[in-house]
Amino acid sequence: MEGYNITSISYVENATVYPREATILAAVCACIFSAVGVIGNLVTTVALLMHPKLRGHVTTMFVLSLCVSDLLFCGINLPLTASRYIRQRWTLGETMCQLFAFVFYGNEAVSLLSMVAITVNRYTLIAYYDMYSQIYTTTKIWIQLLLIWLVSFGFMVPPLLGIWGQLGLDPQTFSCTILPKDSRSPKKYLFMFGFALPCVVIIVSYSCIYWRVRESKRKLEGRSKLSGQTAKEKEEDSRLTTLMLTIFLCFLACFLPLMVMNVAYDRITYPWLHIIASILAWASSVINPLIYAATNRQYRAAYANLLKFCKNNAVTKRTTWGSRTVGQSSNSPNYGEKRNPLNDNPTKL
Template identity: 25%
Template sequence: MVNSDEDVLAIFSSRWSTTFIPSVYTVVFLVSLPCNVIAIIIFLFRTTKTPSVVFMLNLAISDVLFVILLPFNIAYRFLGNDWVIGEGMCQFITVAFYSNMYCSILLMTGISVDRFLAVVYPMQSLLWRRVSRAWITCFFIWVVSIAGAVPLFTINLTVRIDQLNITTCYDMLDIKHMDFYLYYFITFISIVFLLSFLILTFCYIVTIRTLSSSKIESTVKKSRSVSLCITVLFEYIFCFGPTNILLLIYCLTFDKSFVYFAYMLSVSCSSISCCVDPAIYYFGSSKYKKLVHSLVCCGEYKAVSMRDSSSRATGKGTLA
């Protein structure tokens, strides 16, 4: 995606791209994979299926599918940005990355809407908050996320740089034949990212305001729901925000190499979202929280269980 030879040499020879980025990916792989696999097992076999559990289960699956492909990107960066396994794999890995990112964004939006309905309209939403409808929504999210990235299969994503004796993957593109790609991608990013951000922000502002009222007396449930709202907003703003904003800026300018370099760094940092998602499961599912406590700190687990039991006995709100 970079035009100037000097800029190319500087970016692809930089230790930021050959050391920092793959190091971040390596940490994400080592931390995220076991955490999300454990989450999938808990959601499948140890929890009662609710709409929120369905959304979190799909989010964990999305993260696992993403991190198991990270070793390809790790090897690519550590090899000096040299892609050695062909055009087809480059396209597949790139499509998988964008599909995961937008699938995660849409699933987090689904979680926010579900939490909004459960807190603000606990009784009225019982008719809408069905497990079957949550599965249908998740299926639609997967279809939209994958379809949004599929056009990348129509573009040649690998480019040879003779000066460095490397072949790049998605880091350089022929801009002569990319008018459709640019318009499509800008439209897709705007709809998925910006619209989701507006929905998510609205839902959590109203949710937090409702939790601050006297309608819900359970302190434990209030704290858990507020923590969930803050965690999702943090992940959305700091993990996905810079990546999508920089990508929009780059698509509109397309000749600013420093913007793309910043985008490369932000992409690696956005992968940290896979490590943040287990915190969403922790605050979003009381059963997941209890099982984690039982694995990590058995002493605290008993105290938490007693507090939760007391809260269920006195709490009037419904935050499931």
């Protein structure tokens, strides 16, 4: 560890000089996003699991995958990022640096592939409603989720092992990222197949959904059913599709600037722009709970249900505690002895 820190000092002369104001802003944003993101994604996860209707919804499983990914990013990556910007160097050693990059890019892939799964789910529901229940069984859903996480982090195994590129500290930006090895780096290929291709799939899928719904409305105008769905179900699914499209557009707006700069512009010519692009990328893991609460009635109901449960639980605890202090409640451990005088002379068998 000590040798690693000595090595890190040797590249200070070649490192990018970020304005101190920029690094302070980055550190403060990382701390705020970490706290807000952990709370928001944790609350969302619990709220969805506790809501009976949403818990059984297929889309909820993929949304939970997205929440867990964002929760890991906010709980692991952002605190370490804040430390890096405050110190303006990486001080936690080479192994932690590699793990940081592994979790960062793996989580990003999980988020994007979860959105792909959500989009395909939405399209299947609208285009193949009669086959939907056969395609999305419980077993098949879990297989999809398992594949999302295995593929996402599987892409990062070659650079982690040094087979194709490597994970380590970039001397230019004191950041832990994907580095070339023997003049070979998978960064641009990962960008193409791990970011650009899923984005294209999502955009095409939502375009197909839009045209499918538009054609269906035109043909079935005035009827109460659409492909076997009731009008209420159709309305709810339309809202949910709009919600997921909003999440994807926000993710794209947050991550695209950083991805373009990291891949297309390896040299840091404008440090402020890179700091702002990084802050936008961090924000993507925080805004999803806000989008859920602001745009979808069912998700607001889930949050309200959790809040109601917490309030009722707190009231129950206060009532129980008050009763125990008096000693006359049925919750009191001595209550049975006071109500049954025969306990003074127990029967011997």
